[in-house]
Amino acid sequence: MQELINLEIPVAQHLQAPIIEIKGLFKAFGKNNPILKGVNLSVHKGEDVVVLGKSGSGKSITIKCIVGLVQADKGEIKVFxxxxxxxxxxxxxxxxxRIGFLFQNSALYDSMTVRQNLAFTLQRHAKDLNDEEVEKEIIEVLESVGLxxxxxxxxxxxxxxxxxxxxLARTLILKPEIILYDEPTTGLDTITSREISELILNIKKKNNTTSIIITHDMACAKLTADRIVILKDGVIHAEGSYTELENSKDEWVRSFFI
Structure with missing residues (x-):
């Protein structure tokens, strides 16, 4: 049975239409491999939502459907x-x-310098900028991530x-309103993971971005999440704050927090 906790949402935020709204999302890979079986999720402006779930539960598939990297089989996905x-x-x-996507493997162009990676992205989408303006944007975004x-x-x-x-700098350089993070701290040591988590939090505070964060890192979830949702068997099984879910009556939900 789903344990959908009624998390308090600020009144002003609650009155706004969701910036991301997913209804009845289905996705299967072949007849015998259904992944998403009716996911429903709303995310409001300025909210950081962490998505948890066991490996193969469809967390990354969900955010890839949002930007069309994976084609959904059925359902509704409204953005803006x-x-x-x-x-x-x-x-x-x-x-x-208007949507930034941070890939799990970073997905930088290995044959390009850091500057070239950032310039390529910016020039591809902001063709009206001159060389001086491009350089200014690159320096500013690198300073924002401390590099x-x-x-x-x-x-x-x-x-x-x-x-x-x-x-992350390459994602930020286009000044996205939404950022989708796919396992942002995977493969990193504890100290570096916390630095990335704090950077995610600072980006939200500075730019009022709206984010969905896919992670297995509970320290990252605790630091960044305004709300946590947990996928199980292709649907959202539980949602609430970190503290609410940590103290859930559902043993399976609590297992994430041990």
Missing amino acids: GQEILDMNTGQLNEIRV AEAIHKMPSELSGGMRKRIA
């Missing part, structure tokens, strides 16, 4: 009030510019934590 599943490629690309000194380095010269920060 617009139905994603009805969009053509051009319309989808216009929405994607201005890495501007001329190659990805191979960076530690895992540094690569994650540069990938």
